[in-house]
Amino acid sequence: MMKMINFMKGSVMKIHSLSRASRCLTTEGVVCGFSSASGPRVCIVGGGPAGFYTAQQLLKARQDAVVDIYERLPVPFGLVRFGVAPDHPEVKNVINTFTQTAQHERCSFHGNVNVGKDVTIEELRHAYHAVVLSYGAEGNRSMEIPGEDFSGVFSAKDFVGWYNGLPTNKELCPDLSSETAVILGQGNVALDVARILLSPLDMLKETDITQNSLAALAGSNVKRVLIVGRRGPLQIACTIKELREMVNLPNTRADMLTSDFEGIAEALKDLPRPRKRLTELMMKAVKEGRDDKVEKCWGFRFFRSPVEILTGADGKRATGIRLALNKLEGSGDGARAVPTGQIEDVECGLIISSIGYKSIPIDPTVPFDPRKAIVPNDMGRVLDTAGLYCSGWVKRGPTGVIATTMNDSFDTARVLIQDMEAGKLDLSVNKLGTQAITALLQTRGVRTVLFSQWEKINAEEEKRGKSLGKPREKLLDIDEMLRIAWS
Numbered sequence: 001m002m003k004m005i006n007f008m009k010g011s012v013m014k015i016h017s018l019s020r021a022s023r024c025l026t027t028e029g030v031v032c033g034f035s036s037a038s039g040p041r042v043c044i045v046g047g048g049p050a051g052f053y054t055a056q057q058l059l060k061a062r063q064d065a066v067v068d069i070y071e072r073l074p075v076p077f078g079l080v081r082f083g084v085a086p087d088h089p090e091v092k093n094v095i096n097t098f099t100q101t102a103q104h105e106r107c108s109f110h111g112n113v114n115v116g117k118d119v120t121i122e123e124l125r126h127a128y129h130a131v132v133l134s135y136g137a138e139g140n141r142s143m144e145i146p147g148e149d150f151s152g153v154f155s156a157k158d159f160v161g162w163y164n165g166l167p168t169n170k171e172l173c174p175d176l177s178s179e180t181a182v183i184l185g186q187g188n189v190a191l192d193v194a195r196i197l198l199s200p201l202d203m204l205k206e207t208d209i210t211q212n213s214l215a216a217l218a219g220s221n222v223k224r225v226l227i228v229g230r231r232g233p234l235q236i237a238c239t240i241k242e243l244r245e246m247v248n249l250p251n252t253r254a255d256m257l258t259s260d261f262e263g264i265a266e267a268l269k270d271l272p273r274p275r276k277r278l279t280e281l282m283m284k285a286v287k288e289g290r291d292d293k294v295e296k297c298w299g300f301r302f303f304r305s306p307v308e309i310l311t312g313a314d315g316k317r318a319t320g321i322r323l324a325l326n327k328l329e330g331s332g333d334g335a336r337a338v339p340t341g342q343i344e345d346v347e348c349g350l351i352i353s354s355i356g357y358k359s360i361p362i363d364p365t366v367p368f369d370p371r372k373a374i375v376p377n378d379m380g381r382v383l384d385t386a387g388l389y390c391s392g393w394v395k396r397g398p399t400g401v402i403a404t405t406m407n408d409s410f411d412t413a414r415v416l417i418q419d420m421e422a423g424k425l426d427l428s429v430n431k432l433g434t435q436a437i438t439a440l441l442q443t444r445g446v447r448t449v450l451f452s453q454w455e456k457i458n459a460e461e462e463k464r465g466k467s468l469g470k471p472r473e474k475l476l477d478i479d480e481m482l483r484i485a486w487s
């Protein structure tokens with residue numbers, strides 16, 4: 001149902017049959033609309049789960065909607081590619097659904113477009129009836145302690161990006177020569193990082209972890225990973241599946257402090273079921289964890305906040321971390337960590353801060369709440385900006401699994417459709433959508449990567465992976481990605 005036609009200086013463009021009747025192509029390749037019969041054109045910024053799920057719902061709910069996704073990188077799927085741990089391949093099956101959406105006749109994917117830089121939100125709003133911001137949370141929360149910039153200190157965002165092949169992190173080269181690593185934060189990202197640091201290489205080498213990080217892990221000296229939380233066991237942020245993976249990690253024992261668990265057994269009976277099960281598993285690990293024959297170990301350390309990164313005589317390399325000991329005020333999820341005045345120093349050469357990601361503003365015309373680090377919105381409608389919507393982590397903050405992101409993206413799509421149907425968006429004006437934007441990008445020397453071109457990158461990665469016995473070997477270099485995409 002979709003024709004490919006040559007369009008403007010050799011680039012290729014999709015023209016959708018559903019709106020063919022309402023459009024004509026001039027000899028210059030400019031599309032002129034002459035009736036309001038063509039359907040709504042919606043643009044999505046960001047090709048991660050939120051972008052794809054929003055597109056999926058829009059395409060399903062409106063048979064005349066055309067949806068274009070603009071993605072900064074030449075490759076799609078956001079954190080499913082660059083966040084989800086390599087040893088969790090089953091989670092990445094959502095890529096199949098996203099691929100179906102990208103290949104839908106009324107959807108198109110345009111990678112290699114940095115929105116806010118290559119094209120402004122104003123320009124997108126001019127070219128589309130509605131724009132949905134789904135650009136995730138690409139920043140990371142800083143610990144705001146002295147020494148955070150010393151070598152040996154990394155954000156989990158960068159460390160995860162490194163082992164998952166994010167081009168910006170390919171040169172990270174973390175020094176893994178220290179025996180002890182400390183991870184700050186006790187969410188699922190912290191556990192992903194701990195697991196990757198301690199997993200037997202045989203478990204990792206058949207995953208899509210990059211070869212350079214596999215080589216670095218092969219030479220790693222890390223034998224002990226401490227996962228530090230500012231509050232107590234009843235406030236831990238990870239979930240049971242990820243904790244179970246730590247408990248069951250081969251050749252690794254748990255090393256906890258029994259003093260961190262005082263009074264926990266008595267609290268068990270009043271806990272909601274998921275937290276009760278999680279706590280019981282932790283307590284089992286405390287009891288059974290001490291098989292001293294095993295060389296590697298991991299452990300939670302509770303009631304401790306980072307205060308300062310310690311360094312040796314060179315004043316540049318981390319040699320340890322100073323932690324403030326806390327007590328809790330209040331109880332349950334809302335309990336607050338309050339310093340007791342005591343401190344504790346832990347010797348370590350690798351420190352990874354995993355205290356959360358953070359959205360960043362991408363365009364000065366878009367409202368942004370710096371305190372919550374989200375685009376302020378009412379059920380996905382960006383405040384005070386008609387025609388602008390948001391979904392995913394940029395809408396609600398950097399928490400929630402893919403299923404949570406799916407539900408909130410479906411909600412945003414539903415709200416957008418409601419607004420169309422209530423006449424809040426002027427659909428009588430014909431919008432040129434991707435034709436206008438592609439032409440604009442061309443004048444700026446920006447060439448996009450279409451989904452079919454990403455499939456060439458995908459095929460190359462799978463080919464390289466096959467020879468290594470892995471599902472894929474990710475390309476790390478953007479220029480190489482582009483060369484293959486446009487070959």
Ligand SMILES: Cc1cc2nc3c(=O)[nH]c(=O)nc-3n(C[C@H](O)[C@H](O)[C@H](O)COP(=O)(O)OP(=O)(O)OC[C@H]3O[C@@H](n4cnc5c(N)ncnc54)[C@H](O)[C@@H]3O)c2cc1C
Nearest residue numbers: 046048049050072078079083084115135136392393401402
């Ligand atoms: C390390 C990690 C591991 C995780 N593991 C799991 C897991 O195992 N299971 C699970 O269910 N959930 C997991 N999650 C959560 C899940 O990844 C998120 O719920 C989900 O990815 C959020 O989707 P999003 O689309 O909002 O953001 P993202 O996935 O970050 O997608 C945003 C996209 O926008 C693009 N973008 C950014 N800026 C621009 C711009 N200026 N112009 C154009 N495009 C732009 C980005 O390149 C990216 O592709 C994990 C999260 C992290 C951080």
Ligand SMILES: NC(=O)c1ccc[n+]([C@@H]2O[C@H](COP(=O)([O-])OP(=O)(O)OC[C@H]3O[C@@H](n4cnc5c(N)ncnc54)[C@H](OP(=O)(O)O)[C@@H]3O)[C@@H](O)[C@H]2O)c1
Nearest residue numbers: 185186187188189190230231237354355356398399400401
């Ligand atoms: N396998 C999976 O399903 C998977 C894997 C990875 C990620 N994810 C999801 O992705 C989302 C993000 O994960 P995440 O681990 O980045 O975030 P998270 O779950 O929000 O955990 C953040 C951790 O950092 C701590 N923290 C925050 N600010 C701090 C500070 N200033 N000082 C010290 N500690 C601080 C938090 O402690 P407090 O509780 O005290 O604030 C918490 O322990 C989560 O929803 C997670 O479930 C899922």
